[in-house]
Amino acid sequence: MSTTALELHNISKVFGGTRALSGVDMTVQHGEVLALLGENGCGKSTLVKVLAGVHEPEPGGRLVVDGTEVPLPMPLGTSSDLGLCFVHQDLGLARPLTVLENLLGFAQEGASRWNIRWGREVRKAREMLRSYGVLVDPMAVVNQLPPVDQALVAIARAAEQLKQHRERTGATSSVLVLDEPTVFLPEEEVSFLFDLIRTVVAGGSSVIFISHDLPAVREIADRLTVLRDGRVVAHASMSDVTDDEIVELIVGAGAATKTAFGHGGGAPTDRAFDRTPGAGLDVRGLVGGRLTGLDLAVAPGEVVGLAGLLGSGAEDAPYLLFGARSATAGEITVHGRTLPVDRQQPALAVDAGLALIPADRRRDAIAPGVSVAENMMLLVVATFRRRGVLQTRRMRATADQRADALDVRPRRTSVPVGTLSGGNAQKVVLAKWLEISPKVLLLHEPTQGVDVAARAEIYRVIRRATETGMSVLWVSSDFDELATVSDRVVVVSGGTAVSTVEGSDITPEAITTAVYGAARATGESTITTAGAATS
Amino acid sequence: SSSEEDSGSSGEAGTVISADVLDELRAVVEEAAAVPEFEPQGPAFSVAPLAGQKILSMPVSSQLKGCDDMARQVVDIAKSIGMPDSTYFQNDGGPAAWVQGMNQAINGGYDGVALVCGIDPASLAPQMAAAEAAGIEVVDMHLADVSEPASDLIAAQTNGEFNRAMEVSVAAALVEANGNPIDALMITSNENPPSIGMEQTVKDEFARLCGDECGVETINIPITEYATKLSGAVSSALVANPDIEAVFMAFDAQTPFVVSALKASRTDAKTYAFGADEPAIEMMTDPSNPMGGDMGPSFPWMAYSGADQLFRVMAGEPAIPAAEAFAPYRMFTPENADEATPPDYGFGDSYVQGYRDLWLDAPPA
């Protein structure tokens, strides 16, 4: 094969006054996995969308697919004819629609233009999904599926498109583009994805893999391309760079020093905590969602990680405690005050000093059209009132201070939050809750899709807040992260807490062992989807 | 230029109208202001052939109380002369609803249809043809001005003296001005066909009586926009021409909006309307409302005259010619507005016995 699978030359893209991409050159060889790396907002997804024909690049760019020049801009809907298949960031599924409709929504050839036979399509879809080991009902509405299943559907959809393209055209060349597909996948499903990638590559196709999860990148990628502020700063072979060098490429030489590879900052272990019952957060027999009776205590100033396989119930805990979903039984005590768990509501939770940072930031945590300052100060607006008048200037000034302290970029807090990158938006969410000095901070996947530098910043800020006695309950499927931040890790299985990893034992490996061990012990079949690609 | 103590006293003439003419005009108004007397418009005839038949009576819209009551009264009259199965058809107004009523008449085997308050048969041409084919006699009640040609889509019609109402109104306005030239504003709703003739009448009368000295401005406001636009439009017209002293209305449902604009503008202009609808006359009894006159028919009287016409054609009698078939109007002014009280609202009841005497062989009540 003398050609390359994909070549991009001099791709630029400007949004209004913003330059998202400047003269990007990139090459993908046949049969390789290329990692596309960079901070939040550096232009990775924009590049993907140029490839998909969603965005028109500036004139002057060139695109070569399998040796053939493709005129730009490429009309929407034609990329699949070139063998380019995508899993977009946030999956690109229409959530109110059924899985089957999502599969059919693609501009696809072959299917009848005038008569969709639903019965046949249902069977075909079920079979297709099963062939990738995804056991999801095609008639289910995407909304009602757990995020993992949604991710698996999106991945299977792209893989199937790729396969059909190859069957139809006989081409060996095709490119699968995966834009942060792992954020929705727990560890055990990541291996499913990697098996799939290896199968695809073995068949001669190529993969562009985008992720902030550097260990995962290290595991699967052959080469990497790094973007910073819309420019390519490096092309390299994976074997030629060390982990530290990758971090430095991503964040820039100056910033890299304070960021360790993977998940920066280490938790000081062996701190002493006031473990008097009722001093911090006490949970007794919490029932609701997948939880069948969770007992848990978090001392003031302590960070407790909650780990469990998907379906163990761990991911329900923060929402039930906060009243965002209703629990059926249990008792919560916060600093000696007992809350009625079955009548818990967010408003009451806030009163009691609970704070929740939910996983779905875009939907649940920020109002995109509202300014950074207002988002940050929402919970404490009343304190800016003097003689009935809200002092907006003072409010903005305070917000500016917080933005400074947390290194929110850009600093101008009058811009709508929707314009911030993921990492910066998450800092705003954090600032918003820290403003009320909560007694208990509940976190669910707080660093999903957040770049490596911002992630370290977030760890630092939370750690600092615990010094004033704030208890933290941290739920994450990223065990590296839990190992980094936790004073104690509680393993949940079958809806209850089954074991604890403590002190110097806290390592990613120890947590993984504990979690899988517990799952085996309770005999639960936690994974709703099979783990291996069969195609 | 005018004031109340002038009106009614015959004094010297104004600048454009001679004293003689002014007296004539005053007489015209006075005659129109008297209680109308019943006069038969056709010979007596037997209603015996109608026994057991049935009619359907449909108002232009059930949301207009006068028309709705009139349509129901037509049914009552029909029942009283031996058509007990007659029915009233409730509707929200508009051709689509009327089509449903006509369908019901055709499908239900009715013998006659009363279209009440001037539903334009031309806007239901297919239904009229179907009704004729089904042998149904359709009579339209209070359709057009007596000067208009009769519609050939229906069996017969009764009309109204719309244009005369405006003649009398112009006379009243000039009397009020004591024969001095005035500017006038005419407000029409042209989607309502008699508006056009009324507007022309006002223009013609002013031209006839005061030549170029009096100006007539017009505005056209659709009925559906009275609430939102009428007051503002009248205010603007008064700003544009502060000399306007008489406002003529083609439909007295405009009264509340026009009166409020006149009050706000603080002019001496008064209103003259076609209609004689109860709420408008009631407003006239309040001296603070600048209203000069309101001339129109009585709904019960129209119900009788319309029923009379319908019975004639159903009984195979010749219809009364459209130009002669109408219920008389009465001119209400602030002087006689307080006579418009129940039960007869200022029209007396001479017509009830008058019509009953024309319908021979009616079953005993």
Add this chain to the structure above:
Amino acid sequence: MSTTDVAERRGAEGAPGESGTPPTTKTRGSWAEKAALPLAWVVLFAVFAALNPDRFLSMGNISNILGSQSILFMLALAALLPSMVGDIDLSLGSIGGLSAILVAVLNVQQGVPIGLACLLAIGAGALCGAANALFVVRFRTEPFIMTLGTGTFFGGLIFWIANSTTIVGVSGTLSEWTYVRVIAGIPIQFYYCLLVMLLIWYVSTYTPLGVRALFVGQSRDVAALSGIKSDRIRWGAFVLAGVIAALGGILYVGTTGSAGPSSVGAFLLPAYAAIFLGATSIQPGRFNALGTGVAVLFLATGVAGLQLLGAQDYAQQLFYGGALVAAVTLSRYLRRT
């Protein structure tokens, strides 16, 4: 304009990891929810039939129920298209009125043959729809306010063309082909509506175009990611809606033999009531053609039944409003349980 609000989404959302337990309701809406409106129609029909068996069950009345609401039916189908792709078009009443007045003016005053006049009116409808699409889709403005504006503008054109009067005397051929001819006792225009409804239903349910339109309507931001040209589909919806509204105007002229300045406009809000009501049924939570048809017939039956009983005018409005409130609340309740 989505029919689900936040709270619903929250409620519907299984907690993550709940895929193990089979969902209690299948895919979109339970059987009870899908069938609630058709059942309510049957009940309503039965009640009126019991109250007034002779008249209500007469062929004449059935024909009246099915035939008389054709203008509303057609306008509701027009309103359906932009709504399905996530837009709203409040100018359709004016477009229908414009089409009606054009047919009347061209035929009566200009002597244009009726067939050609109808074609020109349809062309005008398409043009108005294209103007809406230009402003809303091309210039990316909010459809609610924009079509309120264009609708007012088209309304002004109507009054201008009509010179504020009602134009009568349109060729009887049109009436012949819309209103007078009957099939199985029901005016032919009802079948036109049925045809348009079935077409929309078929295309939206059984073609890839329909699935794509669904993406555009329900998740416009991901439609592009799936390679769907949303703008083109939205243009199509606006233009076709203009054409169908123009057909509604033509039915109006056919039914009444005339056209006035404020004719079809009055049907706009009832048409929206019908499509929203229809969205509670058949395919709950989605604007859909069959649901719209059922909703039109449900409302028409109620109104005709009350008229036959000689109810007061206000009773009709109370029924209409009450039925909407009850149907929407009930369907919401069924979705929850």
Add this chain to the structure above:
Amino acid sequence: MSTTDVAERRGAEGAPGESGTPPTTKTRGSWAEKAALPLAWVVLFAVFAALNPDRFLSMGNISNILGSQSILFMLALAALLPSMVGDIDLSLGSIGGLSAILVAVLNVQQGVPIGLACLLAIGAGALCGAANALFVVRFRTEPFIMTLGTGTFFGGLIFWIANSTTIVGVSGTLSEWTYVRVIAGIPIQFYYCLLVMLLIWYVSTYTPLGVRALFVGQSRDVAALSGIKSDRIRWGAFVLAGVIAALGGILYVGTTGSAGPSSVGAFLLPAYAAIFLGATSIQPGRFNALGTGVAVLFLATGVAGLQLLGAQDYAQQLFYGGALVAAVTLSRYLRRT
């Protein structure tokens, strides 16, 4: 019902990553965008004043512009509240009409003193608003269709209470206190509207409640998870909207001295036009009180100016529609550049 669609939001998005270069557009809408409508108003005013200086600048005309649209103004302010918190209320016209007819019937037919009659009407408005809130907020239904339904129902009540007729002869005291008294030549009711507008503006801009309501309107999920009692705020908006609509009804009775079955309802769509137009200005992209006020005055000025020039009714409609289209398109264009 948000005024921004996906495409717009994307467009408005500034730039992360690019924190070095200052973005060209400021926060929400540039200065030009915020001021476009007020400027358009000034230009319109100047044009009419130049065309017709004596009359247009006369006190009578100014008073007409400011005073004659008070009912529309009040109804637009009512419509503003649910819109600000992400709902829509299409029953406000009927609520205003119900309030008007109640005042008239109570005062004229039942002999209730006018002050008490007004209070009772306001109470009825609050009750209607509460009914809307019950169905929309408590039962979690779609506000568009639900308030279309309740609005039709309230409309039926109006006809029932009014017995389909116009009731005249309401105590002159009411007119005295709404329409007849003037301050600086302008009817006192204009100042009532101004007061309500400033109140809404103040509360929405300068109180914590206003900030919370903003979140409820823009991101209801976020509001809920921030411990804001969204439901309570939405209830409040519906009930207060009912009260303000009732005030609109009272102004109607004061202005005309009468109340008919179809009175205030006709102002509903113009009221929505005003609030959507207002949302392009002052705080672009958000329904806001000052923008609404400017929009009402802009439209009133245009109509009054054309009336003074003796334009036909259709010209006014063309202006109204054209102005809406132009204003919205222009503001969209300004946001882009």
